[in-house]
Amino acid sequence: MSFDRWFLAALLVMIPNAIAADEPKLDDLLGSWELTAEVAGIPKGSVFDFQKDGKLVISATVQRQKQTFEFGYKLNGNLLELIIGDTKDTTEVTKLTADELVCRDNDGTTAKFKRVK
Numbered sequence: 001m002s003f004d005r006w007f008l009a010a011l012l013v014m015i016p017n018a019i020a021a022d023e024p025k026l027d028d029l030l031g032s033w034e035l036t037a038e039v040a041g042i043p044k045g046s047v048f049d050f051q052k053d054g055k056l057v058i059s060a061t062v063q064r065q066k067q068t069f070e071f072g073y074k075l076n077g078n079l080l081e082l083i084i085g086d087t088k089d090t091t092e093v094t095k096l097t098a099d100e101l102v103c104r105d106n107d108g109t110t111a112k113f114k115r116v117k
Contacts, residue, residue: 024096026075033101033113040109047116056082 035046046060056071072083080091080103094110095102101113 023078024075024093028096028098029075029080029093029101032116034116036112036114039111042111048113 029050030052032047032049035042035044035048038044043060043062046058049057049059050073051057054072054074056073058069058071060067060069074081074083078093080093082089082091091103091105093101094104099115101115102110103113104110
């Protein structure tokens with residue numbers, strides 16, 4: 001399996017469905033978020049950049065090489081829809097503050113991020 005396909009598969013496992021206490025606002029989500037611990041094969045320190053135009057750019061260092069991946073996204077209430085080629089996946093946000101983003105998928109896998117300043 002090529003790295004791109006492996007990374008996409010890992011991303012789909014990590015981001016599928018998480019939960020939010022309050023409905024997050026797009027303006028609070030925009031910007032760069034650093035993954036604080038490895039989750040579903042996505043390395044700690046990977047940066048998820050949510051851009052205003054609905055583009056999500058993920059930068060990760062894998063096998064000592066920096067890789068960049070681009071996806072689409074939409075935020076509908078507390079559901080974050082990721083658009084990966086022809087595939088759409090929905091995630092729920094459990095926590096979104098000025099400095100912290102937490103997502104949890106259907107199997108309980110939790111991804112924690114801190115805002116990149």
